[in-house]
Amino acid sequence: MAFEKLTLKSVKVRPVLVPLRRSVVSKVGSFDAWPMVLIDLVTEEGIVGRSYLEPYLKQAMPSIVSLVRDLAAQRVGRSIRPFDDFQQARRSLNLVGYEGLTMIAVSGLDMAAWDALAKASGLPLAEFLGGSLAPVPAYNSNGLWLVDPAKIRDETAALVAEGGFTGLKLRLGRERLADDLAAIEAVRSAAGVEVKLMVDFNQGLGLGDALLRCHALDDQGLYWLEEPIAYDNLSGYARLTRELKTPVQLGENFYGPRALAQAIAAGAGDLVMPDLMRIGGVSGWLRAGAIAGAAGLPMSTHLYPEFSAHLMRVTETAHWLEWQDWADPVVAEPFKLADGLLTIPHRPGAGIEWNEEFVARYSYDN
DSSP states (O other): OOOSOOBEEEEEEEEEEEEEEEEEEETTEEEEEEEEEEEEEEETTSOEEEEEEOOSOGGGHHHHHHHHHHHHHTTTTSBOOHHHHHHHHHHHTTTTOSSTHHHHHHHHHHHHHHHHHHHHHTSBHHHHTTOOOOOEEEEEOSOOOSSOGGGHHHHHHHHHHTTTOSEEEEEOOOSSHHHHHHHHHHHHHHHOTTSEEEEEOTTOSOHHHHHHHHHHTTTSOOSEEEOOSOTTOHHHHHHHHHHOSSOEEEOTTOOSHHHHHHHHHTTOOSEEOOBHHHHTHHHHHHHHHHHHHHHTOOBOOBSOHHHHHHHHTTOTTBOOEEEOOTTTTTBSSOOEEETTEEEOOSOSBTOOOBOHHHHHHTBOOO
16 A cells, blocks of 8 residues: 555654674673663554664663653654654754764654655665665674683684685774784685775774874785774774775764765775764765765665665675674564675565564563
8 A cells, every 4th residue: 555645643652672793892892781772653654663772882872862852742643754853853953963963863764764665665765765675794793802812713613604705804093003914814714805894993093093003904805994093083084095905894873864974085094984874864975976976986884784675785885785784683684694695675665674572582671
């Protein structure tokens, strides 16, 4: 059944804490469980749009839940128009600022709204946006954290086997350069020299250390160097981009499309990888994708592999999808992987429903 419009009736917001198969150990912290906020946008017409947010810190979830509910309450009884809603939500936040939890809440509602509209049309999100369904190239970001290099070899083999991956992400920034080099060698010995090895510093270095470390790694054949320094140091990124042969990747901390445009104007990277909860959900991604496309910069994804896969199918300079299984226990039917490709199922919307038994079991009550 086709719908001429959808009208917001209510929103259901639930925080959950998902146990991780492999602990996250990085410069930004260590985590054994992953916080997620599930959003169900209920319409008068009976369509339910779904999305989720991954705010890193469980302490942030109550604030995000409250913000999403408040933003949704202002729209009850109105037609769902994601671009209009995105603009209005941004304007309503002028006094408190566009970044941080406010943008995250806006993004979560935006993703759920696009999911609802695509479901109402009976089309997968990629087709609703004018694209097509096809497998999306993905690399495995599901491990290889800042652990003892001696433990990395066995984990590498397991990560490749999870989906026939030809690309892996390794975290760097140990105290000694020799240990980072040992970690690189361990991955290569297990996965082969042909593996595309993306490395991520998680903003763990100051500019001086980044210049020393990245220059020292510049002949290692790495696929990219991701976020060696604080995300807002655009002049530092511009210098690294000028001096290094290895491509510099950044963008998961761009809050809104204009932040991406400012980074590109500053020459602050060779590659970009926006995060859906910061860039502004689907609406923000589409606008950011147009900017990256006009600049000719390859655009990869950060987290949210389900929604991101659809968006890669309508992104001019689509590059790599970052894959993790962190949301798989929450999603009723996780997307399938084979030969390093993520397959988008032919289901209406983004293609996600909740595993309600799991959600009930791991509901987070602070």
